[in-house]
Amino acid sequence: xxxxxxxxxxxxxxxxxxxxxxxxxxxxxxxxxxxxxxxxxxxxxxxxxxxxxxxxxxxxxxxxxxxxxxxxxxxxxxxxxxxxxxxxxxxxxxxxxxxxxxxxxxxxxxxxxxxxxxxxxxxxxxxxxxxxxxxxxxxxxxxxxxxxxxxxxxxxxxxxxxxxxxxxxxxxxxxxxxxxxxxxxxxxxxxxxxxxxxxxxxxxxxxxxxxxxxxxxxxxxxxxxxxxxxxxxxxxxxxxxxxxxxxxxxxxxxxxxxxxxxxxxxxxxxxxxxxxxxxxxxxxxxxxxxxxxxxxxxxxxxxxxxxxxxxxxxxxxxxxxxxxxxxxxxxxxxxxxxxxxxxxxxxxxxxxxxxxxxxxxxxxxxxxxxxxxxxxxxxxxxxxxxxxxxxxxxxxxxxxxxxxxxxxxxxxxxxxxxxxxxxxxxxxxxxxxxxxxxxxxxxxxxxxxxxxxxxxxxxxxxxxxxxxxxxxxxxxxxxxxxxxxxxxxxxxxxxxxxxxxxxxxxxxxxxxxxxxxxxxxxxxxxxxxxxxxxxxxxxxxxxxxxxxxxxxxxxxxxxxxxxxxxxxxxxxxxxxxxxxxxxxxxxxxxxxxxxxxxxxxxxxxxx
Amino acid sequence: xxxxxxxxxxxxxxxxxxxxxxxxxxxxxxxxxxxxxxxxxxxxxxxxxxxxxxxxxxxxxxxxxxxxxxxxxxxxxxxxxxxxxxxxxxxxxxxxxxxxxxxxxxxxxxxxxxxxxxxxxxxxxxxxxxxxxxxxxxxxxxxxxxxxxxxxxxxxxxxxxxxxxxxxxxxxxxxxxxxxxxxxxxxxxxxxxxxxxxxxxxxxxxxxxxxxxxxxxxxxxxxxxxxxxxxxxxxxxxxxxxxxxxxxxxxxxxxxxxxxxxxxxxxxxxxxxxxxxxxxxxxxxxxxxxxxxxxxxxxxxxxx
Numbered sequence: 001x002x003x004x005x006x007x008x009x010x011x012x013x014x015x016x017x018x019x020x021x022x023x024x025x026x027x028x029x030x031x032x033x034x035x036x037x038x039x040x041x042x043x044x045x046x047x048x049x050x051x052x053x054x055x056x057x058x059x060x061x062x063x064x065x066x067x068x069x070x071x072x073x074x075x076x077x078x079x080x081x082x083x084x085x086x087x088x089x090x091x092x093x094x095x096x097x098x099x100x101x102x103x104x105x106x107x108x109x110x111x112x113x114x115x116x117x118x119x120x121x122x123x124x125x126x127x128x129x130x131x132x133x134x135x136x137x138x139x140x141x142x143x144x145x146x147x148x149x150x151x152x153x154x155x156x157x158x159x160x161x162x163x164x165x166x167x168x169x170x171x172x173x174x175x176x177x178x179x180x181x182x183x184x185x186x187x188x189x190x191x192x193x194x195x196x197x198x199x200x201x202x203x204x205x206x207x208x209x210x211x212x213x214x215x216x217x218x219x220x221x222x223x224x225x226x227x228x229x230x231x232x233x234x235x236x237x238x239x240x241x242x243x244x245x246x247x248x249x250x251x252x253x254x255x256x257x258x259x260x261x262x263x264x265x266x267x268x269x270x271x272x273x274x275x276x277x278x279x280x281x282x283x284x285x286x287x288x289x290x291x292x293x294x295x296x297x298x299x300x301x302x303x304x305x306x307x308x309x310x311x312x313x314x315x316x317x318x319x320x321x322x323x324x325x326x327x328x329x330x331x332x333x334x335x336x337x338x339x340x341x342x343x344x345x346x347x348x349x350x351x352x353x354x355x356x357x358x359x360x361x362x363x364x365x366x367x368x369x370x371x372x373x374x375x376x377x378x379x380x381x382x383x384x385x386x387x388x389x390x391x392x393x394x395x396x397x398x399x400x401x402x403x404x405x406x407x408x409x410x411x412x413x414x415x416x417x418x419x420x421x422x423x424x425x426x427x428x429x430x431x432x433x434x435x436x437x438x439x440x441x442x443x444x445x446x447x448x449x450x451x452x453x454x455x456x457x458x459x460x461x462x463x464x465x466x467x468x469x470x471x472x473x474x475x476x477x478x479x480x481x482x483x484x485x486x487x488x489x490x491x492x493x494x495x496x497x498x499x500x501x502x503x504x505x506x507x508x509x510x511x512x513x514x515x516x517x518x519x520x521x522x523x524x525x526x527x528x529x530x531x532x533x534x535x536x537x538x539x540x541x542x543x544x545x546x547x548x549x550x551x552x553x554x555x556x557x558x559x560x561x562x563x564x565x566x567x568x569x570x571x572x573x574x575x576x577x578x579x580x581x582x583x584x585x586x587x588x589x590x591x592x593x594x595x596x597x598x599x600x601x602x603x604x605x606x607x
Numbered sequence: 608x609x610x611x612x613x614x615x616x617x618x619x620x621x622x623x624x625x626x627x628x629x630x631x632x633x634x635x636x637x638x639x640x641x642x643x644x645x646x647x648x649x650x651x652x653x654x655x656x657x658x659x660x661x662x663x664x665x666x667x668x669x670x671x672x673x674x675x676x677x678x679x680x681x682x683x684x685x686x687x688x689x690x691x692x693x694x695x696x697x698x699x700x701x702x703x704x705x706x707x708x709x710x711x712x713x714x715x716x717x718x719x720x721x722x723x724x725x726x727x728x729x730x731x732x733x734x735x736x737x738x739x740x741x742x743x744x745x746x747x748x749x750x751x752x753x754x755x756x757x758x759x760x761x762x763x764x765x766x767x768x769x770x771x772x773x774x775x776x777x778x779x780x781x782x783x784x785x786x787x788x789x790x791x792x793x794x795x796x797x798x799x800x801x802x803x804x805x806x807x808x809x810x811x812x813x814x815x816x817x818x819x820x821x822x823x824x825x826x827x828x829x830x831x832x833x834x835x836x837x838x839x840x841x842x843x844x845x846x847x848x849x850x851x852x853x854x855x856x857x858x859x860x861x862x863x864x865x866x867x868x869x870x871x872x873x874x875x876x877x878x879x880x881x882x883x884x885x886x887x888x889x890x891x892x893x894x895x896x897x898x899x900x901x902x903x904x905x906x907x908x909x910x911x
Contacts, residue, residue: 048911176909221910234903240703242695261890262902266702266883271728275695278688278725282668282699285686286707290699308689398907405900414663435684435700435707438663442630446678448687457634457679 016206017164022075023208024083025159026103028096031060031068034152035092039070040393041156041173046074047222047395048169050213054506055224055393056082056586061247061332067095072393076213080506080513082392084588088162089127090155091117092134101127111158113151130201132158141195142188150192157196164209167197219398225363225389225503229319230255232367233291235401237408238317239265241291242279244272247331248390249295249321256291273301277318281309284316285447287410287434289371293319295387296329299341306380307346310472312447312456313421313430315374315381317367322386322502324584333584334388336502337553339562342382343531349469351476353381354531358505361396363389366528368404375408377475378432384530386552388586389503414438419454420445423467428474480532488540490516490523496600497544498524498579501551501563504587508550511592522596530563538571546600548579550592555580625659628652633682643794643820644674644741650800651681651710654808657801666707668697670722672714673748674741674820691721694729694738701736702880708808709736716746719755719775730784730813732879737807740777741794741820744829751825758864761826777817778860782853782872788814789856789872794821795834796841799868806870812878833865844869 025042027035039055046053052075060066073083085105091097091112097119104110106126112119114131123129138151153174160170174193178186201207223231230252233241239260243253256267270276276292283290294302299320309316322338324330342354353373357366363385370381417440418433433445446456451465459465489509500508505526515522525540527533541547549564560568561578568576579595581587631652638644655665665683669675671690678685688696697711718726718740729738745763746752752765756777760769781789788810792803800818807814819830831837844867849855856872894902 044911219911221907223910227910231903231906235900240699242699259906261883261887262894263899264887264891266887268698268702268879268883270695271724274692275725275728278692278695279699279702282686282696282701283703284699285696286700286704288703290703304689305692312686398911401900401904401907405898405903407899435666436663436704437684438661442662442682444633444662444683444685446685446687448679449689450687 018206018208019211020208021077021211022073022079023088023163023210024071024073024086025088025090026069026071026086026100027090027155028067028069028100029092030065032065033068033092035068035070037177038152038156038159039072041170041177042072042074042159043393043395044173044222045165045169046072047220049166049210050216050220051076051210051395052079052213053222053393053395054079054082056388057391058585059332059391061330067099069096069100074210076211080510081589082586084590088159090159092151092155093117109162111155111162132199132201134158137195137199138192142191150188153189153192154196157193158199158201160193161197161199162201162207164207217397220395221398222393222395223360224391224393225357225360225385226251226321226391227255228360228363229357229367229383229385230259232364233317233371234259234263235364235399235405236368236371237288237406238291238371239263239288240267240280240283240286241293242268242270242276242283243292244270244276244294244298246273246295246298248323248387249293249298249319251390252293252319252321273298274305277302277305277316281305281314281316284309284314285435287436288408289315289317289374291317291319293317293321295321295323296325296331296338297327299338299345303341303346306352307348307350308449309380310346310350310352311449311451313378313432313472314447315378315432317370317374318380318382320382320384321390322384330584332387334386334503334586335553335582335584336386336504336551337562337582338384339501339530339551339553339566342384343566349473351379351473352531353377353379353476353479354384355381355529356384356502356527357389358502358526358528360389360392360394362528364396364399365404368406371408373479377429377479379475384502386503392503410434410436412436414440417441417443418445420447420456421452421454421468421471423454423471426474427478428471429478476532480529481535483529483532483534485534485536486525486527486540488523488525492523492540493543494521494523495544496520496522496546496548496596497541498522498592498596499527499547499549499563499567500524501527501530504550504552507587507589507592510589511596514589515593515596520597527563530566533566533570537567538573541571541573541575545575547573547576548596548599549576550579550587552582552587553580554582623661625656626662628656631655631662631682632680634679636680637676638673639824641823642673643743643822644677646794646797647674647712647739647741647800647818647820648677648680650797650804653801654804658805658808660708664706664708666700666709668693668700668709668711670713670717671748672717672746673743673822674712674714675717677712691717692725693717694722694725697736698729698732698734698879701734702883705735705880710808711736711738713738713740714747715740715742715744715754715756715777719777719780723755723775726780727784730781730786730815733785733787733812733876735812735878735880737804737810737814737816739804739807739816739818741818742777743820743822743826744774745822745826747822747825763825776860778871779857781815781817782856782860785876786815786872787812787874787876788870790814790816790870791818791866791868792816793819793830793833793841793868795819795830795836796868799841799843803870810873812876830865833868839865841865842867844871850874
């Protein structure tokens with residue numbers, strides 16, 4: 001809680017009000033307690049107050065129940081990560097209290113449900129303990145009909161009081177949430193909220209008030225990464241898709257199933273992963289880029305069909321929301337271990353595009369970019385995200401939808417002649433003619449997985465296989481040459497360059513800021529286009545003594561991790577080393593700083 | 608135009624003549640001389656000629672296998688997809704391009720072994736397309752292994768002393784899975800094949816034809832008892848058979864070979880295509896008149 005000093009007991013009278021610029025609030029309970037709802041309200045309120053916000057959650061892999069947390073970091077300035085340590089812990093149960101008090105800053109406040117939690121005397125010195133009989137008071141406020149229901153909203157009221165949050169805005173958010181339901185549900189929720197809000201926290205702690213956020217241009221929208229991908233695809237003009245349920249991809253499928261009909265489109269739930277990618281490729285073949293997606297094992301199952309789309313040169317979007325692997329692995333934890341399968345999965349030489357959004361806003365825009373790359377180069381594009389970004393809520397500047405929404409309806413105007421696999425273009429890119437298009441020459445194309453001639457008919461010709469293989473590769477090389485060079489965070493010369501991809505952008509940037517403030521010579525870049533890589537990375541690497549690739553995956557047999565291995569293969573630069581971890585949790589800022597220091601300290605011995 | 612899943616219609620074209628066999632044929636088939644598949648291809652051409660279908664309106668899809676080479680031999684938009692997955696691929700076309708005539712061709716391995724589950728689900732979803740399985744009771748492309756329809760006792764390279772596993776009964780499978788058009792024919796009776804193809808094409812839903820198609824190389828004579836020219840009998844479905852009677856159809860399907868030929872089962876049930884269009888129509892009504900970006904704006908307004 002920057003700018004806030006350790007809360008002190010006020011000398012009687014009204015509690016002291018401290019101005020703060022940011023706060024990290026961790027809510028710990030069970031997955032059925034609606035703690036995600038509290039976090040969601042706080043995040044949305046921050047978005048409406050022009051504040052920056054980032055959330056982090058863990059959900060158990062069990063169907064119902066099990067410990068779960070939601071952490072929200074709200075700031076009046078830039079918020080890059082969900083925060084290492086919490087300022088306030090809201091604990092519903094003994095296990096929440098004991099399990100998460102360690103994530104609270106020394107001197108932080110633990111707000112606990114004294115109906116379920118027994119505070120430990122030995123912890124009282126380090127943390128301000130505020131016990132409130134949340135469960136009992138909620139029942140008192142709204143009647144004891146629904147067991148435990150509403151205590152999350154009661155707790156939201158407590159937090160609103162503590163941080164002097166905007167009550168009318170919160171009431172409006174609660175109202176919107178329960179619109180269309182039985183009015184008594186909304187009434188109960190508001191009753192619980194006010195009961196929490198008006199409950200005296202006693203005089204043990206001060207209350208806080210956020211300093212005003214810098215005025216932002218326009219409005220902010222608040223959503224998680226999966227929603228941003230879903231809406232980005234819709235904006236891009238995607239109107240057909242197919243999928244199979246798997247965590248954490250399913251939300252995107254559900255969103256598209258719900259939203260696409262409004263735009264005249266549809267999304268099909270298939271019998272399996274193979275059927276879903278096949279149906280999506282069929283949809284794309286029909287003319288408009290289609291989407292499929294999955295997580296973990298589902299991606300493995302899709303690889304044969306993906307290779308077909310590469311061979312037949314059919315555009316396609318495959319969304320991969322990574323989770324812990326291999327096999328069923330850790331379904332609700334984060335990992336970045338699908339990079340290799342995304343870039344190389346499948347048999348044969350099958351170049352495809354892999355791009356990775358760095359934050360929630362990026363999910364929206366990269367979904368559009370994915371569609372446009374797929375259309376231009378007639379190639380499958382894997383949009384690789386992960387569990388952390390998928391479930392993380394951020395506020396970002398509302399896109400200009402009129403400008404970004406595009407129409408990708410296929411054009412069926414007759415053509416004189418068409419070669420689907422024309423070898424005469426220098427960059428290997430051939431325009432596509434979709435079924436329904438009359439070809440006046442009377443010669444029609446075949447989309448095929450067999451090696452083929454320029455019309456798509458099978459060939460065993462060594463020369464053609466060489467030429468066609470090169471064609472499929474050259475398209476991606478052309479794309480690579482056109483990509484923007486990643487921007488450096490920090491000076492272009494120094495001792496250490498941190499290289500990241502995907503959801504780690506925020507923590508890496510914050511680690512650079514923190515390390516630089518401590519006198520370290522560190523910069524970072526974030527790679528959003530992974531296959532092909534953007535040009536000019538070698539020049540960036542040349543400015544540093546150490547290049548550390550920060551990834552949530554194993555260092556691998558040779559010690560470089562997945563992107564690290566790719567960069568080593570590409571640049572043959574022995575400065576490139578891995579900074580990896582596999583605990584299924586997002587990087588903390590201090591973890592990156594400490595690991596980077598330790599890795600640099602070991603020198604270049606580890607080769 | 609962005610508001611429908613189908614494509615921009617081509618400009619209204621002049622009166623056009625139906626295609627000739629020459630115009631509709633492409634590569635010379637790679638099949639062995641005498642293969643039953645030739646006859647299915649010839650009758651597909653005949654169907655296109657007779658029904659005056661145009662090149663650009665036909666899409667021919669296949670998986671992998673001898674019979675699945677089919678699209679290369681047809682001069683029209685075509686797809687040669689991966690093994691066993693032709694049906695979900697074709698479903699993607701069917702659901703997004705209602706303006707196309709969609710025909711899927713494949714063999715017994717593609718349909719009932721590697722693609723077995725897709726067969727069930729495409730039937731269950733009642734997706735509008737025609738699926739012709741050229742059943743030869745053997746894996747031909749890979750040179751004589753047991754197929755899911757090989758009869759018990761059939762000797763192959765993978766069943767040296769004869770096939771052990773109960774063969775799949777394609778007709779029973781189709782009926783049980785919810786196919787709304789289930790027919791059986793054989794390559795040795797061209798008129799009957801054409802008749803079945805026409806009826807299948809006209810059916811609004813998933814139409815399935817099992818067409819016996821002899822592999823002269825690896826299972827010669829398999830279907831002789833259904834061929835009057837080889838001393839067999841070709842019996843059509845009894846005139847009093849009620850095609851809407853599922854139990855009667857199932858009974859027909861259970862007859863010992865050569866059994867009957869014709870339409871075993873046919874009923875009408877809303878297609879997936881129609882059901883999805885209904886959902887779309889209801890959703891479109893609520894956003895009546897709004898442009899795509901305005902619809903999305905409304906959603907974003909709720910995310911503030």
